[in-house]
Amino acid sequence: MPIPKFDAGSPRELASVMHGDAWDLLRNFPAATFDSVLTDPPFAIGLTKNEYGRPHWDRSKIALDPAFWQEVRRVMKPGANLLAFGHPKTFARMSVAIEDAGFEVVDCLALIHGxxxxxxxxxxxxxxxxxxxxxxxxxxxxxxxxxxxALEPILMFRNKSSRESLASVIAAGGVGGLNVEACRIPAGTEDRSRTPGLVNSNQTWRVERPAGTKSTPPSAGRMPSNVLLHHAESCAEDQCVAECPVGQVHEQGLASRGRNEDATRFYQTFFHHPKATKDERPEVDGMSGPTVKSLAVMDWLVRLATRPGQLVLDPFAGTGTTLEACARAGVRSIGFEKETAYLPLISQRLDRLV
Structure with missing residues (x-):
């Protein structure tokens, strides 16, 4: 199977899908091909066991196999980021498998929804x-x-050993890093400056600040955190429903310590349903994906872990959300998809980018 070539004439031409098993397709690519990997692999929990007529892809234990991730690592450039969605029941086993393949653990993002x-x-x-x-x-x-x-973990790894510095890897021709500036959390216009209390000199960690100096949020916004909050599906633009995590954090922040502060300012918030809105969910002949990711979340992850012009791999493309998010950001991408039934869904998604 020929490796896709790209023509940046339109967003649609930035994305390509290859039909086949991820193991077999990976072997077509030379070492150090991809700048990043962003994927939602099978969870190995039989999620679709009651959905007759659908592909039972999530029974596969491929994401728990270190040998698979070693092959993924082979086609990644040194320093490249790997972000993989997990399931609370199996993400620990997947994390160990990826680390055993030689990746460096960076973080675990918590996607919280109502x-x-x-x-x-x-x-x-x-x-x-x-x-x-x-x-x-x-x-x-x-x-x-x-x-x-209410929790969906997103594992973050880097293609380097813990003994190497990221700067040295990049200087030697590698890639990597996180685009913190592009993902800062807006600080808002309200005045949140305050004079903090004295710090005990015996504390093991403290901010060195001259006495009486006010602390203020950075004008460019706060650094992105590893907690992502989803509004509930039934939230309105100006009103959250009771089960909404964003609304709950907001109310708790207002009540905490009597400061009347909105605690959601510390986290990324997404006004989308975690399983994607109907407009974002491709459907062909009654067939749709069972675990379609929110495009808003995927847009944010692409912005964080890649840059325009780079090449991203999704070994488990599903309905192609990763490919669409990459194309929207000017990032090239290749997706692998084993299930024939999902190929028309990917085509429908990508065709709307024209």
Missing amino acids: QGFPAGFRHLDGELNRVGATDIAGDYAGFGNMMRP
Whole structure:
């Protein structure tokens, strides 16, 4: 299969998809081809086990295999960023597999949202009654077997060893780094300057500041954090619903310590549903992806971890959200997709970029 070539004449021509197994397609590429990898791999939890007629891609354990990530690392340039979505049940195993492949751990981003249903939730009193343990069922009234999912981890790694400095890797012809300035959190126009209290000299960490000097947020905005907050799907532009994480953090900040401060100012917030809006979700002949990522989040990740003109790999393209986000940012991308059923969804998504 020929490696795609790019013509930057239009956003559509910045993105390309290759049909096949990620293992096989990776072998077509020479070492040090890609400037970054941004992907949403299978979670190895059987997420779509009840969705008959759909590809059961998420049963694959490929993302838990260090040998796979070693092959991914081979095609990445030194210093290149790797960002991979995970699932709370399996992301720890995936993280170990990636680290065992030789990557340096950088961070773990927490994508927090207000939507989510605990598939498989059971009331324990009812379950005990069902299995005949009626004598103790009453003791478990109000107990269940799981919690509502509200966290999606995003693992961040770098293609270098911990013994190397990023600056030395880049100076030797590598790539990498995070575009902090492009992702700063707006500081707002309100006056948040204040004179902090005295710092105990015995503290192990403290900010050195002359006595009486006010602290003020940076004019360019705060540094991006590793916590991303999603508004709930039913939020309005000027009103959050009760289950919205953004609204809850906002209210807690106003009540905390009597300062009437909005605590959401410390985090990135996205006014999109975590599973993507209907407009962002391709559908062909009744087929759509079960875990489509929000384009707003993918736009932010591309802006953070890449730069225009670079080449990004997504080994598990799905419906092509990574490819669209890259094209919107002027970044070239190649996606691998094994499931034939998803190819028309990718084409529909990319065709609207023309």
